[in-house]
Amino acid sequence: MAELEVTCPHSNCQWSGKFGVLQQHEKACPHKPCEHPQCKGSHPQGSCPNKKDHCQSCGLMVTLRQLQSTHPSECPKACVPCPICESVMLRENVSMILIVHIVCLSSSVYGKISIT
Numbered sequence: 001m002a003e004l005e006v007t008c009p010h011s012n013c014q015w016s017g018k019f020g021v022l023q024q025h026e027k028a029c030p031h032k033p034c035e036h037p038q039c040k041g042s043h044p045q046g047s048c049p050n051k052k053d054h055c056q057s058c059g060l061m062v063t064l065r066q067l068q069s070t071h072p073s074e075c076p077k078a079c080v081p082c083p084i085c086e087s088v089m090l091r092e093n094v095s096m097i098l099i100v101h102i103v104c105l106s107s108s109v110y111g112k113i114s115i116t
Contacts, residue, residue: 001019001020002018002019002020003018003019003020004018004019005017005018005019006018006019006022008022008025008026008029008031009026010026010029010031010032010033010044011031012031012044013029013030013031015029029045030044030045030046030047031044031045031046032044032045032046033045034048034050036048036050036051038050048064049063049064049065049068050063050064050065051063051064052064053067055067055071055075055077057075057077057078057079058075058076058077058078059077060075075091076090076091076092077090077091077092078090078091079091080094082094082097082098082101083098084097084098084101085097085101
């Protein structure tokens with residue numbers, strides 16, 4: 001029976017092989033219906049928007065939906081231009097650089113400023 005030729009039972013999957021390795025294929029098949037309770041098998045597991053993955057910039061685990069929508073504009077490790085000098089830096093450093101710019105601009109207008 002293990003040598004019997006079979007095809008994957010999942011829609012749109014072109015895999016075919018021996019019955020003995022079908023179970024192994026089914027575990028990794030990208031066409032397998034999604035198992036998340038909120039998805040109810042409405043799409044293949046491989047394209048599930050609720051699947052979690054690491055952000056390449058900050059390493060945080062977020063859903064694919066977040067990676068494609070809100071996370072890029074919130075990620076602290078994303079590179080962004082400074083709104084004043086346009087130097088590229090990490091988003092998490094922008095507020096500190098803005099303070100430096102304000103101090104530099106203020107000192108050029110008002111003279112030396114000491115921060116205590």
